[in-house]
Amino acid sequence: MNTETDPRFQRSQQAILTAARELLLEKGPVAVTHVQVAERAGVGRATVYRHWPRTDQLLAEAMATVRMPLLDNPTVPTRQWLTRELTALARQLDLDDVRAVAVTLAGTAPWDEQMNARRAQFAKILADRLADALDAAQTRGELRLSLPSRDAAALAIGPIYYRSTIEHASADAALIEAVITVVGTWVD
Structure with missing residues (x-):
């Protein structure tokens, strides 16, 4: 056998x-x-x-067994979807297990190829999905990006990740709204 x-x-x-x-x-x-x-x-x-x-x-x-939120299945209007998704991401990062995995991946990756591969895979999924959603919103005329979509995705996720992992605090609605506003100009 x-x-x-x-x-x-x-x-x-x-x-x-x-x-x-x-x-x-x-x-x-x-x-x-x-x-x-x-x-x-x-x-x-x-x-x-x-x-x-x-x-x-x-x-x-x-x-790898700890479920991480993925910015998947964007809906229109994109701004509302983005608000929901970033809020969900922030709430997930409030959970000790998700925060532990995020910190471990970032902290171990520079010295461990396997961890770096997991980190890169996770980051790519998040960045690709969010960049694609932002590009689609721009194509539909909902949004005028002020920078390339991959950079906008990093700008959107970065402060939430920082608040959770470095400050060990929650990203509140005001921070999430500020992030969304900075990403680009939203057309109503």
């Missing part, structure tokens, strides 16, 4: 991932060690090593 299709293999893998995610959310990335994950999952340390030989691999996999 193929190890990866063995139900015991799959159960232990799932238990390990669940334990790693719980530790990440409760105590941060430093708690995601083979020893602590094995103890939490109720498996032997060797089992954890068999699935993930390196701690950073385990951490990256655990982080």
Whole structure:
């Protein structure tokens, strides 16, 4: 029987991932060690090593299980959609688990290729989706961008990310409205 299709293999893998995610959310990335994950999952340390030989691999996999908001399915009028989406992003970043993943990705990426790849993938998804929505709004005549759409996307997300991860505070409605106003000129 193929190890990866063995139900015991799959159960232990799932238990390990669940334990790693719980530790990440409760105590941060430093708690995601083979020893602590094995103890939490109720498996032997060797089992954890068999699935993930390196701690950073385990951490990256655990982080991938935390759902992150994605600026998807834009609606018209775009300004209202953007307000809702940025507010949802801000509320997600208020959650400790999402904030922990965001900080871990940014902080570990410069030294870890796997983390950097996850960071780049997440950033690309957010930037592409938001830039596409802004370009479409500009094409429809709803918006005149004051800078390229990719830069506008960074400008829209950046202050919310900063407020959450650096200041550990919530991005309120006033900040979100200011961000939306700065992105470009909205045509009513």
